[in-house]
Amino acid sequence: MPDGTAKKPTRIQLRNRRRILDAALEVFSRHGYRGATLDQIAAEAGLSKPNILYYFEGKEDIHVTLLKQLMETWLDPLRTMDADGDPKAEILAYVQRKLDMARDLPRESRLFAGEILQGAPRIVPDLVADLRPLFKEKCDLVQGWINAGALPPLDPEHLIFSIWATTQHYADFEAQVQVLHDRESDTHARASAHLRQMFSALLTVSERR
Amino acid sequence: MPDGTAKKPTRIQLRNRRRILDAALEVFSRHGYRGATLDQIAAEAGLSKPNILYYFEGKEDIHVTLLKQLMETWLDPLRTMDADGDPKAEILAYVQRKLDMARDLPRESRLFAGEILQGAPRIVPDLVADLRPLFKEKCDLVQGWINAGALPPLDPEHLIFSIWATTQHYADFEAQVQVLHDRESDTHARASAHLRQMFSALLTVSERR
DNA sequence: GCAATTTTTTACCATTTGGTAAATCCACGA
DNA sequence: TCGTGGATTTACCAAATGGTAAAAAATTGC
Numbered sequence: 001m002p003d004g005t006a007k008k009p010t011r012i013q014l015r016n017r018r019r020i021l022d023a024a025l026e027v028f029s030r031h032g033y034r035g036a037t038l039d040q041i042a043a044e045a046g047l048s049k050p051n052i053l054y055y056f057e058g059k060e061d062i063h064v065t066l067l068k069q070l071m072e073t074w075l076d077p078l079r080t081m082d083a084d085g086d087p088k089a090e091i092l093a094y095v096q097r098k099l100d101m102a103r104d105l106p107r108e109s110r111l112f113a114g115e116i117l118q119g120a121p122r123i124v125p126d127l128v129a130d131l132r133p134l135f136k137e138k139c140d141l142v143q144g145w146i147n148a149g150a151l152p153p154l155d156p157e158h159l160i161f162s163i164w165a166t167t168q169h170y171a172d173f174e175a176q177v178q179v180l181h182d183r184e185s186d187t188h189a190r191a192s193a194h195l196r197q198m199f200s201a202l203l204t205v206s207e208r209r
Numbered sequence: 210m211p212d213g214t215a216k217k218p219t220r221i222q223l224r225n226r227r228r229i230l231d232a233a234l235e236v237f238s239r240h241g242y243r244g245a246t247l248d249q250i251a252a253e254a255g256l257s258k259p260n261i262l263y264y265f266e267g268k269e270d271i272h273v274t275l276l277k278q279l280m281e282t283w284l285d286p287l288r289t290m291d292a293d294g295d296p297k298a299e300i301l302a303y304v305q306r307k308l309d310m311a312r313d314l315p316r317e318s319r320l321f322a323g324e325i326l327q328g329a330p331r332i333v334p335d336l337v338a339d340l341r342p343l344f345k346e347k348c349d350l351v352q353g354w355i356n357a358g359a360l361p362p363l364d365p366e367h368l369i370f371s372i373w374a375t376t377q378h379y380a381d382f383e384a385q386v387q388v389l390h391d392r393e394s395d396t397h398a399r400a401s402a403h404l405r406q407m408f409s410a411l412l413t414v415s416e417r418r
Numbered sequence: 419g420c421a422a423t424t425t426t427t428t429a430c431c432a433t434t435t436g437g438t439a440a441a442t443c444c445a446c447g448a
Numbered sequence: 449t450c451g452t453g454g455a456t457t458t459a460c461c462a463a464a465t466g467g468t469a470a471a472a473a474a475t476t477g478c
Contacts, residue, residue, distance in 0.1 A: 010424075010425090010475095012424080012425070012475085013424090013425095016425090030327065030328070031243065031327060032241045032242075032243060032244065032323070032326075032327060033241075033244070034240065034241060034243045034244035035241065035242070035243035035244070035327070037464080037465065037466085038465075038466060038467085039464090039465075039466095047426085048426070048427065048428095049465095049466085049467085050426075050427070050428085050467085050468080050469095051425075051426055051427075053466085053467065053468085054424095054425070054426075058466075058467075059465095059466065059467095110326055113322075113326055113381075113382075114241070114323075114326055116381070116382050116384050116385045117241075117319055117322055117323055117326065117381055117382070117384075118239065118240060118241060118244070119239065119384045120384040120385065120388075124384070124388065127385065127388045127389075128388055131385075131388070131389065132388060132389055135389050154403065154406060155399055155402065155403040155406075157389070157390060157391065157399070158399055158400055158403035158404075159403065161375075161378060161379075161386065161400075162375050162378075162403070162404070162407060164378070164382075165374040165375045165377075165378035165382075166370075166371050166374045166375060168374075169370060169371075169373070169374035170370075172322075172325070172326055173322075173325050173326070173373075173374075175325050175326075175328045175329040175333070176325045176329065176336065176340075177370065179329075179333065179336045179337055179340070179341060180336075180340065180341060180344050180366070181366060182366065190364055190366070190367055191367055191370075193364065194363065194364040194367035194368065194371070195367075195371070197363060197364075197411065198368075198371060198407065198408075198410075198411045201407075201410040201411045201413075202406065202407045202410045202411070204410075219454075219455090221445090221454085221455070222454090222455090225455090246434080246435065246436085247435075247436060247437085248434090248435075248436095256456085257456070257457065257458090258435095258436085258437085259437085259438080259439095259456075259457070259458085260455075260456055260457075262436085262437065262438085263454095263455070263456075267436075267437075268435095268436065268437090
């Protein structure tokens with residue numbers, strides 16, 4: 001068995017672990033943690049169930065591995081927000097990056113959403129360790145811009161919440177959007193335009209007459 | 210057994226069905242459909258498992274009953290949006306009602322979110338039958354206001370998506386909000402102020418100098 | 419080519435879980 | 449008070465599911 005204790009992973013090990021995580025992402029994101037079965041993951045990965053348990057300690061191990069790995073990707077666009085850039089442009093660019101991610105990585109978005117929805121039982125520690133500091137940092141950054149008069153007074157925490165909510169909505173609630181959205185129009189393009197308009201309005205310093 | 214075919218339900222039937230649905234809402238919203246077990250629901254309801262199956266045909270029956278029942282409550286605030294009121298005030302009031310619902314009925318919000326997240330397999334028909342017409346109607350209403358010059362040009366569909374996303378976020382992602390939000394501040398009050406500010410900015414006809 | 423190691427399969431198992439059958443309990447009207 | 453029909457419990461079951469042991473197969477290093 002490939003113990004996790006820092007050896008050099010074989011080519012086969014690398015390939016199969018990736019296969020398994022790919023399959024697991026697909027299955028977990030569609031059915032949730034409890035709804036997903038090892039048999040489904042095994043079938044999707046093209047491996048046998050015991051073979052999967054040769055590479056991971058168990059179902060939870062796969063899920064946690066997936067979540068931790070995902071967290072990095074997920075936080076990346078936020079990290080990119082640059083203190084030296086133009087405040088409004090930086091934030092609007094962040095909105096776009098987040099929206100693009102919802103389009104390009106919907107499974108990842110749903111996996112994360114499912115975990116949070118159920119109280120984040122398996123990922124709260126990572127949330128506290130990784131997300132919280134970054135979140136605080138970026139809130140402070142936005143607050144700094146406000147204090148400098150580069151942005152109108154607003155609530156940094158809830159601004160970020162709103163960005164997350166509006167962008168991830170298109171991945172997490174895709175089933176609903178699909179039912180409601182006008183079939184002929186390009187969802188992504190219109191969502192992009194709308195969010196730019198909305199956050200632009202919020203971020204623009206109102207010039208009183 | 211109390212067949213669904215239109216008899217007069219006993220007092221005991223009414224009471225126990227309500228108990229079961231209450232318990233099921235609690236359990237389903239916390240663990241999702243697959244994650245919830247009849248035993249948990251039974252324990253929460255203070256009834257035995259077979260007794261629960263005396264009142265409902267099965268697990269799915271309970272879940273579907275809950276979802277359909279919930280849909281009504283859920284759509285109510287949207288229905289209230291009045292064509293004769295002031296457009297901006299009507300929309301902002303809708304935002305507030307939706308935010309209040311996220312605070313007062315988080316379990317309902319999460320139950321719904323969980324269903325949609327997994328592709329809404331058990332509720333798409335109702336979405337199409339109930340939600341879609343109402344959604345269309347209100348989009349047309351907003352479009353009418355825009356055409357009349359009472360609102361700036363904006364995308365009605367995505368406006369509503371954004372309202373749903375931002376308000377429900379506080380219920381569905383509560384675990385995350387809890388980890389990140391400043392402990393001393395009143396989440397609901399600040400969220401309310403922020404959303405009012407954001408949608409107000411979006412809905413205000415920009416008066417060019 | 420061959421021993422040693424890694425990978426995969428076969429054959430299981432224990433538990434959980436949704437669900438059922440039938441016996442029993444109980445409320446209530448005549 | 450007693451019978452009747454609704455309500456509840458007891459004792460189950462079959463399938464699904466996470467997981468394991470050990471043998472077989474493949475791969476690798478020499």
